Amino acid sequence: MFSRRQAFLFGYNKKRRFIARELKKEAVRLILVVDDESSYNQAKEDGFREVILMDLTDDEKLEKLEIKDDDYLVCVMTDHYMNVFLTLSLHAIFPKAIILALSDSPHTTQKLKMAGASRIIDLYQVSANRIHNMLHKPVTTKLIERLFSPQEEFSFKEIEIPKGSSLNHIMVDDFDVTEHKVILIGMIDKRLSNQFIFATSGLENRFDVGDTLVCVGYNEDLDAFEEFIKS
Amino acid sequence: MLQKLLIKFAFFLNNSKSYKATKELFTNYLKNQDYIYKKYFDVFMISLIIVSITILVYEVKHYVPPWLDFFDIYVVTFIFMVEYLARVWVHNSWHREVVKEYSDAKFLNKEFRLWLPTKKIILGKLGYIVSPTAIIDLLAILPAYRPLRVLRIFVLFRVFKLLRYTKSINQFLGVLGSKKFELYTLLFLLVFITVTAGIAIYVFEEKSNDSINSLFDALYWALITISTVGYGDISPKTPEGRVVSMFVIVTGIAMISFVTSVIVSSFSEKLTELKENRLVEEINKEEDFMIICGYGQMTRMFLRYYEQEYAKRYIIIEKEKDRVEEAIKEGYRAIQEDASRYDVIDKFNTDYAQVTLLALTNSDVANIYITLNAKAISREIRVISRASSERIAKKSRIAGADSVVMPSLIANRMLFAAITQPIMYKAFYAILIGQHLAQLDEVNSLYHQKMVGKSIKELELKEQKLLSIGYESGESREFIFNPSQEYIIEEGDILLLMGRQVSIEHFKERYKEVLYV
Numbered sequence: 069m070f071s072r073r074q075a076f077l078f079g080y081n082k083k084r085r086f087i088a089r090e091l092k093k094e095a096v097r098l099i100l101v102v103d104d105e106s107s108y109n110q111a112k113e114d115g116f117r118e119v120i121l122m123d124l125t126d127d128e129k130l131e132k133l134e135i136k137d138d139d140y141l142v143c144v145m146t147d148h149y150m151n152v153f154l155t156l157s158l159h160a161i162f163p164k165a166i167i168l169a170l171s172d173s174p175h176t177t178q179k180l181k182m183a184g185a186s187r188i189i190d191l192y193q194v195s196a197n198r199i200h201n202m203l204h205k206p207v208t209t210k211l212i213e214r215l216f217s218p219q220e221e222f223s224f225k226e227i228e229i230p231k232g233s234s235l236n237h238i239m240v241d242d243f244d245v246t247e248h249k250v251i252l253i254g255m256i257d258k259r260l261s262n263q264f265i266f267a268t269s270g271l272e273n274r275f276d277v278g279d280t281l282v283c284v285g286y287n288e289d290l291d292a293f294e295e296f297i298k299s
Numbered sequence: 300m301l302q303k304l305l306i307k308f309a310f311f312l313n314n315s316k317s318y319k320a321t322k323e324l325f326t327n328y329l330k331n332q333d334y335i336y337k338k339y340f341d342v343f344m345i346s347l348i349i350v351s352i353t354i355l356v357y358e359v360k361h362y363v364p365p366w367l368d369f370f371d372i373y374v375v376t377f378i379f380m381v382e383y384l385a386r387v388w389v390h391n392s393w394h395r396e397v398v399k400e401y402s403d404a405k406f407l408n409k410e411f412r413l414w415l416p417t418k419k420i421i422l423g424k425l426g427y428i429v430s431p432t433a434i435i436d437l438l439a440i441l442p443a444y445r446p447l448r449v450l451r452i453f454v455l456f457r458v459f460k461l462l463r464y465t466k467s468i469n470q471f472l473g474v475l476g477s478k479k480f481e482l483y484t485l486l487f488l489l490v491f492i493t494v495t496a497g498i499a500i501y502v503f504e505e506k507s508n509d510s511i512n513s514l515f516d517a518l519y520w521a522l523i524t525i526s527t528v529g530y531g532d533i534s535p536k537t538p539e540g541r542v543v544s545m546f547v548i549v550t551g552i553a554m555i556s557f558v559t560s561v562i563v564s565s566f567s568e569k570l571t572e573l574k575e576n577r578l579v580e581e582i583n584k585e586e587d588f589m590i591i592c593g594y595g596q597m598t599r600m601f602l603r604y605y606e607q608e609y610a611k612r613y614i615i616i617e618k619e620k621d622r623v624e625e626a627i628k629e630g631y632r633a634i635q636e637d638a639s640r641y642d643v644i645d646k647f648n649t650d651y652a653q654v655t656l657l658a659l660t661n662s663d664v665a666n667i668y669i670t671l672n673a674k675a676i677s678r679e680i681r682v683i684s685r686a687s688s689e690r691i692a693k694k695s696r697i698a699g700a701d702s703v704v705m706p707s708l709i710a711n712r713m714l715f716a717a718i719t720q721p722i723m724y725k726a727f728y729a730i731l732i733g734q735h736l737a738q739l740d741e742v743n744s745l746y747h748q749k750m751v752g753k754s755i756k757e758l759e760l761k762e763q764k765l766l767s768i769g770y771e772s773g774e775s776r777e778f779i780f781n782p783s784q785e786y787i788i789e790e791g792d793i794l795l796l797m798g799r800q801v802s803i804e805h806f807k808e809r810y811k812e813v814l815y816v
Contacts, residue, residue, distance in 0.1 A: 075718055082602045086711040087718075094719050125408070140718050159556055170710055173596060195706040196593055196601040199657060199683055202702050207771045207793050210778055212727065216712040222780050224716075224723040251766060253797070254726055254737070266665050266737035268764045268798040282723045284768070285404050285781060 073100065073138060078105045078124065079145035085114060088144070092116070096140075101133070103150075130161055137164040143185070146168045152179045159184025164171050166202030215284065225290040226255075227281045233297050235275040240267070243275070250291045275290055302413045309397035326389045329382070333583050333648035341464045344382070348457050348464075351375045355457075376440055379460075381434045386467040390427040393420045418712035435459045466580070467668040469781045470573055482782035485558055489525065492554075503539040510534070525551035575634040578614060579646055580633075587653035588612040592638035592669050593660030594622045594631075597685065597706065601657070602631055616643065639668040641676065649677040658684040658700070663691045666700050674699035740803045742794045744773065750794065756784040763806055 074097045077088055088111075091098045100111050100119045106275040122129045122223040124145075135141065141158050144152040148171070155169050169185040171177040172192060180188045201209040215223055229235055235243070254266040258278045265273060275281075281297070283290060305716040312318050354371045357363060396416035404411035427433050462468050475482065491661035501517035510533040511517055520533040524547045535541045582588050589609060591598050594617040606613075615633035617623045628780045635644045638658075647654060656673045658666040666684045684690040684700040692703040696777040717723040726737075744750050750758065755767055769780040773791020788794065796803055 083707045085714050086708070090711075090715050091718065096718070124546050142714060142718065144714070168714060170714065174600075187717050189710050189717070190600075190601040191476075191706045191710045192597045193604075194713060195518065195597050195685075195704050196604055198709055199601055200605050200685055202704070203655065205739065205741055207741050207778065207795050210771075211739075211769060211780070211795060214778075216716060217726075224720055224727075226720050226722050241683075247785060249781060251768060253723075253766075256722060260482055264722055266726070266797075268737055268802065279754055280722055282726055 071098070073134065073140060074134075075140040075142060076101055076133065076135065077142045077144065078102075078158075079143065079151070080111045080116075081144075081146055082120075084144045088114075088116060099133075103145075113179055124150065125157075128160060130157055133161050135165055137162075139165050141167045142166050142169075143167065146170065148176050152176065152183050154209070155180055155185050156183040160203070204297075222284065222286045223290070225283050225294065227283060227294050227297055229275055229277050229279050229281070230298050231277050233275075233277065234299060235297055236277055238275050240273045240275065245283070245293075248285075248296060249289040250283045250293045251280045253284055255282065256280040305413055306397060306401055306411075309394040309401070312394035314400045322389060322392070323736055327387050329386055329389055333651060335586060335648070335651055338361060338584060345461060345464045347375055347378060348461055353458050383433070383440065386433065386436065387424055387427060391420055391423040393417065394499060396420055397439050419503050423620045428742070432463060435462070447610075459801050463668050469555075470576075473567050474569050474573075475562070477569065478561050481561045482558070485554060485561070489554060492547065492550050493518060493521045493525055496525070496543055499543045500535065500540050503543065508533075508540070521547060524548060525554070527551050527555060571635075575636075578632055578634055583612050583648035583652070584610050585652060587655075588614070588647075590638070590644070590647060590654065590656045590673075591615045592656065592658050593617060593665075594619075594626045594633060594718065595659065595661050597659045598657075599629075601659075606631070639665060644673055644676050653681075654679070655681045655683065658682060660685070663687050665692070667695055670695055670698040670700045671742060680690055689701055738800050739768065739795065739797050742796060742803075742807060742810070744788055744790055744792045744794070746813050747807060747810040748790075749810040750788045751789060751790050751792075754785050754787050755782060758788075758806075758810075760796070760806075763798070764802045765806060768795040768797055770794045 073156065075091055076085070076099050077091070078101045080088065080100050080102050088098060088100065098118065100116050100207070101124070102111065102121055103124045105121065105221070111119040111285050120133070139162075141162070143151050143155050143158070145154060151169060151171075155167055158165065158167055162192065163184075166187070167185045168189070169180045170189045171180055171188050171190045172239055174190070174193075177188050177190050178194075201212075240252075240255075251266045252263055254269075255273065255275075256262060256264055256279060257273045257276070259274065260275050264282070283293060286292065327638070328337055328340045331337060350608040351371055354363060354367055358368075393416070396419060397413065401411050403409075428437075438453045439460045441456070462472075480529065485573070497518035497520070500520060501511060501514050504511050504654040505517075511520065517534060523530055523533075524544060525549070537542050538771055541720050543576060575611065591613060592615075594615050598615060602613075612630070613632060613804070614624050614625050615623075615631055616636045616638040617633055618635070618637050620635055623633045623635040627719060638644060639661075644656075654677070656669070658669040658673075660666055660669070666686065670682050671682045673682050678699075682700045683702045683704060684695040684698075686703050686705050686706065688705070689708070695703045713724070716727075758767075760767055768783065769778055770782055771778050771793040772787075773789055773793070779786075796806065798806075
């Protein structure tokens with residue numbers, strides 16, 4: 069699915085159990101970092117092996133965590149003051165790491181942005197968007213809900229074109245993806261830029277080694293398509 | 300024999316769809332405040348009354364052309380008469396009462412007496428006829444009778460008739476009505492002091508004051524003085540009379556201040572209620588609107604982004620006074636009410652408007668109760684409820700919620716996607732907020748009839764730089780993901796397309812054709 073990475077989840081509670089559980093299923097090394105004993109015990113009870121109990125305000129202890137440049141640092145502390153402070157500390161210590169944070173208001177979002185979070189998910193903003201979409205684009209909303217649901221039979225897949233792939237040097241327009249029963253949403257054409265290009269943007273793109281394709285389809289069709297690309 | 304015929308006639312009326320529809324239409328225009336077209340009828344009647352009064356007043360001193368007179372005598376009066384008769388007609392239903400009584404009698408094996416329901420209906424109609432508003436309506440017809448000039452005084456009743464159509468006057472009277480006890484007490488006091496002072500001045504000055512020749516003169520003086528108007532046509536001459544005057548003047552000032560304070564306090568007490576009622580009345584005139592229950596972070600967020608889109612078509616119902624004040628301060632339309640109460644939701648126009656209710660309070664229990672309440676009032680209300688967990692979401696769906704929003708779950712899934720599939724996350728986030736070169740949009744075949752009968756291949760999506768993601772079947776409402784190119788679009792299908800906005804717009808324009816059902 070994607071190269072094996074580490075994800076550090078700062079904060080653990082009932083509401084965040086889902087991310088921890090789902091990440092555990094993926095090829096991600098998940099390390100939970102908590103600052104109170106009850107969360108620590110709860111995480112252990114829930115079956116997580118790598119749980120660290122430490123003072124999150126102590127930079128020296130944070131530095132000792134084995135965080136690499138491309139690791140994901142997910143800040144989901146219940147206390148939002150602490151969440152912003154932790155984001156700031158992590159950004160100062162590990163400037164290249166990708167920091168994801170959860171917010172509950174535009175003010176906190178702004179502070180998290182200033183503190184150095186790479187991606188911020190505002191709990192209520194995404195919910196407000198969801199309600200709006202439910203009212204105006206109900207079919208789209210249903211689809212997105214199903215796509216984001218890990219239990220669903222169809223989903224997304226990001227597939228990198230490996231060396232020796234039969235797709236190498238083929239123009240996107242000349243390749244019929246529908247034959248493989250998947251939908252090509254877009255790709256990252258490394259030759260042009262590192263930006264995501266939608267399949268419907270009208271630009272003439274070429275598949276090259278190292279490009280990443282984003283496809284939607286039934287899981288078995290996606291797996292078969294991945295096999296085809298890698299063949 | 301006659302009874303049988305009348306029963307048959309009552310059943311005929313009861314089963315007649317056209318009769319029912321006609322009566323309902325008249326009832327809606329005359330009585331139903333929630334009916335969206337009633338306002339047009341009200342405006343028409345108000346205009347007619349104003350025109351009629353203008354003609355009648357103008358006629359007092361000026362020449363009025365015969366056609367205008369004709370218009371006032373025949374057209375206006377005819378419309379008033381029809382309106383009056385229609386109001387008597389829609390007040391109650393004879394056939395319904397007869398059918399009910401007859402069915403009950405049959406069920407209980409009792410003898411059916413036609414005069415019983417008939418008497419009930421006649422009494423009901425008579426009760427209406429002698430009600431103040433019906434009397435005003437009837438008297439408003441009289442000024443049309445020109446030979447008897449005295450009847451023209453009834454033009455006043457045409458002015459009174461305006462009361463029926465102007466809510467602000469009714470509201471004013473309603474506010475005064477709430478202080479009935481205080482106002483009656485003051486009126487009694489006024490009458491008492493006026494009569495006492497009148498008698499006193501009559502006794503003291505009848506012989507020495509040329510202006511006071513009768514008790515009526517004395518009472519007239521007392522009333523003019525106590526009201527602080529003081530024309531000066533009658534003034535006391537004796538020291539005793541002047542003492543009475545001083546007493547009456549002081550009492551008059553005190554009473555006017557008291558009346559003013561009673562009216563002002565009753566208005567300040569009712570002001571919030573009046574404002575809130577006005578908000579509800581305004582929203583009830585819309586064909587589709589949204590009721591948002593609870594003013595918390597999620598409501599704030601929703602309105603921050605989408606308030607403009609809903610303009611005046613939304614209302615917030617919040618139980619806590621502080622939160623309501625906060626919402627109003629931020630410029631939102633909010634009222635302080637408990638959305639879980641039946642009467643609160645029931646006062647919205649759920650019969651004629653398309654209503655969406657968002658249950659967004661912080662409490663799961665409250666949201667479920669609000670959902671049940673809304674669905675108990677009308678199954679047609681579309682409810683989107685907030686839930687904190689999957690278990691609560693399940694209960695919300697059982698309660699009747701059409702959709703459930705779980706902020707925590709949405710955020711979790713987005714976080715999960717951002718970690719495991721970052722490219723896809725970015726792409727779909729962009730699609731969702733419509734800020735990118737690609738959008739997801741729905742094309743409903745009911746409004747784009749030219750698509751019907753064509754296969755997806757024939758729609759030439761690739762040529763138009765569009766992607767078909769799937770469709771929702773018009774028949775089963777099931778979502779079919781990535782359909783085959785050979786699938787033929789059926790009536791009611793909703794096609795889900797991805798592409799640039801310009802491509803989607805072009806596609807919609809190309810296949811636009813509305814099916815009138």
